Amino acid sequence: AQSVTQLGSHVSVSEGALVLLRCNYSSSVPPYLFWYVQYPNQGLQLLLKYTSAATLVKGINGFEAEFKKSETSFHLTKPSAHMSDAAEYFCAVSDGRTGTASKLTFGTGTRLQVTL
């Protein structure tokens, strides 16, 4: 079975500071990993996904994540936070089925607060 653990339900950073949101995964098969962002009263938007190609994955809005198999981690980073980054961030792992769309298992989310 697949699962993800997001460390820190709330993270607060100053505008311009580094953003680091942590995600550790557990998977019985080679994992496919995702980061989604959810703005208030909206659905989820895909930031980036790891699909076993490059271990450093670049996404939208300046975010990137690095897959580290030895640490079973897929942490999300952004060099410089912007006020518009304030949102809820979810890490997810795919069930690894092939041939059909994935069933995603999500973490409990990290709320990012950006202060002036």
Next chain:
Amino acid sequence: ETGVTQSPTHLIKTRGQQVTLRCSSQSGHNTVSWYQQALGQGPQFIFQYYREEENGRGNFPPRFSGLQFPNYSSELNVNALELDDSALYLCASSLGGYLDTQYFGPGTRLTVL
């Protein structure tokens, strides 16, 4: 090209009632997945429909059921509503490949009193 839409936006029901939520998938997408997001939690997979057939189900009781129509839009039905069913219900559509991006709708907020 329109994105994924869901209706209604908000819904209030009482315990024991039945509810139907609707999802229109993005143009060209043949797969719809439904998720339940309780307050303060991550989304949980309910089930998935691929070309009108159920294609995988999460740990939800049979009173959660669904349909997918020939135009690939979908419905989620919940019978005998319980207080714990209060949540944001999200649908996501995709092209059906296991690595294809799933595009989420804005969700339906269900409150059960």
